[in-house]
Amino acid sequence: MFRAACVSLIFVFSTFALCQNSDRQNPLAPQSSSAVQVVYVVDGSILTTYDIDPQTLYPTRVGTLTVPESTYPIINPSADGHFLYYSAFNDASQSTHVLLVYATDATGAPQNPPVQRIDANSLYGGVAIDPKANFLYAIYAAPGAPYYTTYTIRRFVIDPNTGRISQSQAEATYSLPNGAEGTEYCGLIILGFNPAGTRLYDEVSCGYHGGASATYNERGVNLQTGALGPNAQVYSWSNSSGGGEYVQFVNGLLFDFVNPNSYEQGINSVDIYPVKPNTSTPIVQCTASMLQACGYAIGVAHPSGKYVFMGVSQDSTQIDKVELSAHKIVDTTNYIPYQFGQFSPDGTLVYAISDASTYDIEIYGFDVATGAARTNGGVIVLPSGLDVWFTAHRY
Numbered sequence: 001m002f003r004a005a006c007v008s009l010i011f012v013f014s015t016f017a018l019c020q021n022s023d024r025q026n027p028l029a030p031q032s033s034s035a036v037q038v039v040y041v042v043d044g045s046i047l048t049t050y051d052i053d054p055q056t057l058y059p060t061r062v063g064t065l066t067v068p069e070s071t072y073p074i075i076n077p078s079a080d081g082h083f084l085y086y087s088a089f090n091d092a093s094q095s096t097h098v099l100l101v102y103a104t105d106a107t108g109a110p111q112n113p114p115v116q117r118i119d120a121n122s123l124y125g126g127v128a129i130d131p132k133a134n135f136l137y138a139i140y141a142a143p144g145a146p147y148y149t150t151y152t153i154r155r156f157v158i159d160p161n162t163g164r165i166s167q168s169q170a171e172a173t174y175s176l177p178n179g180a181e182g183t184e185y186c187g188l189i190i191l192g193f194n195p196a197g198t199r200l201y202d203e204v205s206c207g208y209h210g211g212a213s214a215t216y217n218e219r220g221v222n223l224q225t226g227a228l229g230p231n232a233q234v235y236s237w238s239n240s241s242g243g244g245e246y247v248q249f250v251n252g253l254l255f256d257f258v259n260p261n262s263y264e265q266g267i268n269s270v271d272i273y274p275v276k277p278n279t280s281t282p283i284v285q286c287t288a289s290m291l292q293a294c295g296y297a298i299g300v301a302h303p304s305g306k307y308v309f310m311g312v313s314q315d316s317t318q319i320d321k322v323e324l325s326a327h328k329i330v331d332t333t334n335y336i337p338y339q340f341g342q343f344s345p346d347g348t349l350v351y352a353i354s355d356a357s358t359y360d361i362e363i364y365g366f367d368v369a370t371g372a373a374r375t376n377g378g379v380i381v382l383p384s385g386l387d388v389w390f391t392a393h394r395y
Contacts, residue, residue: 038050038394041388079131083104085101085129085163086100116163128190149178153173200228211241233277234279241260290328298311302366308320344393359382
């Protein structure tokens with residue numbers, strides 16, 4: 001029996017908030033037998049690194065590091081995992097925000113001291129790293145009253161030998177509503193890149209009394225200079241009925257998980273669009289009449305773009321296959337017990353949340369060819385239910 005759509009919506013969005021949604025920052029990574037699969041856990045001021053054996057699916061703790069700032073931490077690895085870009089506030093008052101650059105060893109564990117420390121009080125969220133070039137992009141917000149009003153995407157050059165960043169250059173500026181007197185207020189995030197690294201995607205999300213909206217844009221990326229091209233709107237939505245949409249750019253496709261409102265069951269959908277300016281005609285539109293999970297749950301696209309993982313209950317995730325040529329999504333009959341957590345960057349591992357109070361991380365293998373999940377893996381026991389964690393790989 002499927003739970004109410006609002007329950008599934010809550011669990012998916014809360015899971016992504018916990019994990020800082022690292023998968024949205026990275027497109028499908030090239031697969032390699034030499035890649036070390038890594039999980040980073042931040043518990044208070046301790047950052048712990050685990051390596052995951054791809055055969056046994058068991059974790060091994062390979063390092064711990066004391067981080068000086070640990071409030072609202074976000075970890076963004078370089079494309080090859082040789083460097084970590086760690087951002088966090090110093091305390092709950094958020095008076096100081098820093099960006100630390102760490103080199104990693106062969107296991108992916110970050111090494112002290114950091115190779116660079118940057119005071120980043122205007123940094124808004126984490127950073128995004130082009131998978132095909134040595135450029136890092138970060139959003140800086142200029143304060144307004146009572147909310148931020150001006151957001152700037154800045155480009156930095158990454159030294160491939162040290163991981164240090166330099167040559168900051170403003171590439172794009174957004175002036176957004178600031179929420180004065182209870183009106184609309186908005187924010188900006190970078191969602192990631194296309195597989196070739198030649199397109200950057202961002203989201204302007206807004207909230208207002210009784211509703212929400214979002215606009216998704218793309219900009220061309222010059223792989224030689226890192227310069228961003230002009231803004232082009234790809235997709236947008238607006239909802240004043242208590243619902244919303246969760247959009248992912250995955251492997252050249254736009255996945256849109258639609259929840260029209262928070263009280264009516266069976267009316268959700270999964271829409272898959274081509275990525276182009278003002279895209280409006282879906283390749284696939286899956287409702288409950290096609291597949292029950294599409295109408296009653298909210299999902300997450302696999303990094304390959306060939307599957308969606310649908311949260312059909314508080315403790316079960318259904319694996320469904322995307323058949324683009326047939327314009328449909330079908331049930332593979334495969335499941336993962338527990339809530340979905342994150343994918344490994346190459347999609348060969350799936351991490352699930354086994355306990356809503358402790359957030360222990362269950363580890364599963366995934367066969368992209370068959371859609372089958374291998375469920376005899378190990379578990380990472382988190383010290384507390386408030387930990388944040390991130391997946392990565394190291395070549």
